[in-house]
Amino acid sequence: DIQMTQSPASLSASLGETVTIECLASEDIYSNLAWYQQKPGKSPQLLIYDASSLQDGVPSRFSGSESGTQYSLEINSLQSEDAATYFCQQHHDYPWTFGGGTKLELK
């Protein structure tokens, strides 16, 4: 199985700040990386797919990038509604695997 190591597990930031969440794949997943946002009591929502493609309706302050097997999610100009838990997921090969999650809190 492909292991997805996500960091940090949690972070706290202020409105308007920029934060970065990272995911390290245990092997090459050829940019087949998705990011999801999950709010308490809700199902995950797709933000980014193919490492850097923005899903329809997702604000442009969300962006994804990659460097080798390291993938990053950047959120610019934090808004209050961005408080959530974020997960990465590789969609390269079965079994699909997820990162451990990053809980983002707004100060």
Place this chain on the structure above:
Amino acid sequence: QVTLKESGPGMLQPSKTLSLTCSFSGFSLSTSGMVVSWIRQPSGKSLEWLAAIDWDGDKYYNPSLKSRLTVSKDTSNTQVFLKITSVDIADTATYYCARRRTMGITPFDYWGQGVMVTVSS
């Protein structure tokens, strides 16, 4: 409009078989490239992909649970089912079904609201 909705027993006893149903609309599982997966999430933890079935009836399982899982679909291609045998406390989780496609946007682009399942004696 694509929607998915899970249903299940809510609570069951250890060693029993868990049966879940995913009812969906807005797409057909008979359409080439469509796949419906089951994913679970214990409270406060990450997500675990369990199984999938595609438009052609091909089935995919997480090797860690394969011996206990059976995924199937109905003939109208509007429902997908998951059975998990010999459940124990570790199977307590919210269970989601989600759609993905094999072309274009390939991760899980639509999810159900989830159904909470508690395994307890």
